[in-house]
Amino acid sequence: MSKGRFGEHGGQYIPETLMNAVIELEEAYEHYKNDKEFNDELTTLFNEYAGRPSLLYYAEKMTKDLNGAKIYLKREDLNHTGSHKINNVLGQILLAKKMGKTRVIAETGAGQHGVACATAAALMGMECEVFMGREDTERQALNVYRMRLLGANVHPVDSGTATLKDAVSETMREWTRRLSDTHYVLGSVMGPHPFPTIVRDFQSVISKEIKEQCLAKEGRLPDVVMACVGGGSNAIGAFYNFIDDSSVKLIGCEAAGRGIDTFETAATISTGSSGIFHGMKSYFCQDEYGQIAPVYSISAGLDYPGIGPEHAYLHDIGRAEYVAVTDDEAVNAFEYLSKTEGIIPAIESAHAVAHAIKIAPNMSKDKIIVINISGRGDKDCAAIARYRGENISE
Amino acid sequence: MKISDAFNNKKAFIAFITCGDPDIETTEKLILEIERGGADLIELGIPFSDPTAEGPVIQAANERALKNGITTDKIFNMVRRIRDKVNIPLVFMTYANVIYSYGTDRFLKTAAETGINGIILPDVPFEEKSEFSVVCEKYGLDFISLIAPTSKNRIETIAREASGFVYCVSSLGVTGVRNSISANVADIVKHIKSATNIPVAIGFGISTPAQAHDMASCSDGIIIGSAIVKIVEKYGRDCIPHVYDYVKEIKQAI
Numbered sequence: 001m002s003k004g005r006f007g008e009h010g011g012q013y014i015p016e017t018l019m020n021a022v023i024e025l026e027e028a029y030e031h032y033k034n035d036k037e038f039n040d041e042l043t044t045l046f047n048e049y050a051g052r053p054s055l056l057y058y059a060e061k062m063t064k065d066l067n068g069a070k071i072y073l074k075r076e077d078l079n080h081t082g083s084h085k086i087n088n089v090l091g092q093i094l095l096a097k098k099m100g101k102t103r104v105i106a107e108t109g110a111g112q113h114g115v116a117c118a119t120a121a122a123l124m125g126m127e128c129e130v131f132m133g134r135e136d137t138e139r140q141a142l143n144v145y146r147m148r149l150l151g152a153n154v155h156p157v158d159s160g161t162a163t164l165k166d167a168v169s170e171t172m173r174e175w176t177r178r179l180s181d182t183h184y185v186l187g188s189v190m191g192p193h194p195f196p197t198i199v200r201d202f203q204s205v206i207s208k209e210i211k212e213q214c215l216a217k218e219g220r221l222p223d224v225v226m227a228c229v230g231g232g233s234n235a236i237g238a239f240y241n242f243i244d245d246s247s248v249k250l251i252g253c254e255a256a257g258r259g260i261d262t263f264e265t266a267a268t269i270s271t272g273s274s275g276i277f278h279g280m281k282s283y284f285c286q287d288e289y290g291q292i293a294p295v296y297s298i299s300a301g302l303d304y305p306g307i308g309p310e311h312a313y314l315h316d317i318g319r320a321e322y323v324a325v326t327d328d329e330a331v332n333a334f335e336y337l338s339k340t341e342g343i344i345p346a347i348e349s350a351h352a353v354a355h356a357i358k359i360a361p362n363m364s365k366d367k368i369i370v371i372n373i374s375g376r377g378d379k380d381c382a383a384i385a386r387y388r389g390e391n392i393s394e
Numbered sequence: 395m396k397i398s399d400a401f402n403n404k405k406a407f408i409a410f411i412t413c414g415d416p417d418i419e420t421t422e423k424l425i426l427e428i429e430r431g432g433a434d435l436i437e438l439g440i441p442f443s444d445p446t447a448e449g450p451v452i453q454a455a456n457e458r459a460l461k462n463g464i465t466t467d468k469i470f471n472m473v474r475r476i477r478d479k480v481n482i483p484l485v486f487m488t489y490a491n492v493i494y495s496y497g498t499d500r501f502l503k504t505a506a507e508t509g510i511n512g513i514i515l516p517d518v519p520f521e522e523k524s525e526f527s528v529v530c531e532k533y534g535l536d537f538i539s540l541i542a543p544t545s546k547n548r549i550e551t552i553a554r555e556a557s558g559f560v561y562c563v564s565s566l567g568v569t570g571v572r573n574s575i576s577a578n579v580a581d582i583v584k585h586i587k588s589a590t591n592i593p594v595a596i597g598f599g600i601s602t603p604a605q606a607h608d609m610a611s612c613s614d615g616i617i618i619g620s621a622i623v624k625i626v627e628k629y630g631r632d633c634i635p636h637v638y639d640y641v642k643e644i645k646q647a648i
Contacts (some may be wrong), residue, residue, distance in 0.1 A: 011522055012516060012519060012522060013515060014519045015446070015519070015540070015542070016519045016520070016541060016544075016552075017542040017563060018544075019519045019521070019544070019548065020544050020545070020547075131474060160443065169444050169446045173446060176447070176567050177567035177568070178566070179544060179566065243530055273495070275494065276490040276491045276494050276517070277448070277491050278444075279517075284491075285494060289466050289467075289492065290442070290463050290493075290494065290496065291443040292491075292493045292605070382473055
């Protein structure tokens with residue numbers, strides 16, 4: 001088995017042209033992850049720039065309303081740029097800078113990772129090119145403008161289904177064209193080794209904080225930690241420091257779209273099978289001949305036909321549970337959290353909120369659930385309004 | 395028939411086409427005419443929905459073929475129909491998932507039975523190859539290794555375990571026609587040859603007879619894909635005489 005395996009998943013299924021680049025990245029990461037100066041710099045960026053630690057907020061009204069488990073929200077939506085994506089981006093761009101790179105490239109779906117990347121590139125003086133499916137540039141025109149405002153070039157991608165998976169493919173192609181000065185800032189816990197490990201490590205600050213904060217507030221660990229899963233970076237970040245705590249149940253919420261019994265779904269664990277794509281072995285939505293399926297979710301950030309290899313492994317060994325949440329349930333939860341707590345969650349995060357609404361009432365009042373609110377929902381307001389039949393534009 | 399036959403006392407011309415573009419009947423005719431035009435080996439591309447190593451020309455060919463309903467089984471059937479009529483080696487070029495999802499053993503066993511001689515997987519580097527190459531060996535297929543301009547310190551390791559021929563990638567980036575090809579490809583070929591006796595063919599970016607001549611003069615053969623697929627794209631089902639003429643012209647140039 002090659003490097004970067006999580007059980008049978010992971011690996012490095014990429015063109016030979018990229019191999020020395022990922023080896024160089026792995027070596028640099030292995031060096032800097034234990035380097036005090038690097039870690040001090042990153043902690044300063046997290047605390048002084050991104051606004052960490054993010055709050056662990058007791059959702060008292062939601063708890064009372066559901067009349068079951070006590071609910072806490074991990075407020076990654078309060079980070080600078082509005083989502084957990086900034087954690088990974090600051091880490092990777094700082095690493096790229098140490099490696100002497102002057103240019104970063106990135107894929108983006110809804111635009112959250114692209115905006116975070118453009119932000120960190122502006123801060124650290126790097127050239128930034130973002131690849132985004134043509135369809136997504138139209139659905140998320142405001143984020144395209146934000147990236148351009150921050151100094152990035154946005155390249156609409158027309159190939160394939162013109163969505164997130166095609167943006168990833170096109171960024172990989174761009175990396176094979178220009179490697180020497182360029183780092184690919186992959187946005188999720190996916191792709192070839194070492195990306196799933198690097199992204200997970202930078203996102204694991206989420207579970208490190210949840211643990212400390214929950215111990216400080218409750219004197220014990222939570223019973224359930226839950227998060228939405230597309231590629232799975234916010235979820236792995238929220239899970240990672242609890243993996244060895246077997247009393248903590250970990251739940252990933254996938255996007256079922258219009259339902260897992262329809263073709264309009266992006267629920268990889270529920271409907272996918274083992275495959276090799278985008279540099280990794282993992283689970284993918286695909287047909288019997290291994291052609292990657294066009295997937296669908298109301299949430300552009302979860303609209304991806306695969307899942308990170310570490311999640312595939314946590315599923316295989318039964319350490320984490322993966323459930324599917326439909327568009328309808330997510331939209332209801334989006335509105336519910338807004339009205340109940342005055343917090344508008346990203347439609348991605350609303351998938352996790354929706355599942356909490358299902359399970360919390362059946363749990364006793366001494367149980368604790370932590371929901372990772374991976375991002376804020378301002379970006380989704382126009383789309384949700386349209387979903388409800390109100391024709392507003394951004 | 396072996397892959398080495400393509401290189402016997404001559405510079406090999408390796409032609410690539412995407413199976414099922416525009417339809418499988420045309421592919422079948424193309425194989426026969428490409429051989430008649432003088433090609434020494436044909437790479438048959440099995441379409442994949444997301445071909446990350448391909449430029450726009452071959453990406454579009456994959457999309458056309460899949461849209462027209464091509465499948466791995468239909469391609470196997472086509473190879474079964476024509477194998478006896480074709481006297482040059484045939485290799486499949488596709489992506490790891492096409493083989494893995496079919497069942498690696500089942501796919502490679504069937505490929506060998508239909509008379510395929512080797513496999514090229516651009517998304518399977520040296521580190522991941524054993525999953526496929528061990529099964530290839532079992533069925534007598536060559537697992538073709540690729541070496542890129544960025545391979546550097548990896549060249550000898552890859553070349554020593556190479557089988558069939560070494561696919562030397564001429565340039566950075568993805569497949570597609572290029573106006574000029576970097577000069578140091580000759581040095582890379584020399585480096586590869588210091589580590590292995592098997593033939594080295596250069597691919598990526600070659601389209602004109604002059605480029606083909608130059609690249610063939612510093613290696614054992616050349617691979618042309620996008621330039622042929624472009625002709626197929628332009629003429630559709632009527633592409634066959636045009637591809638034949640092109641293949642003949644390239645063969646004469648090398």
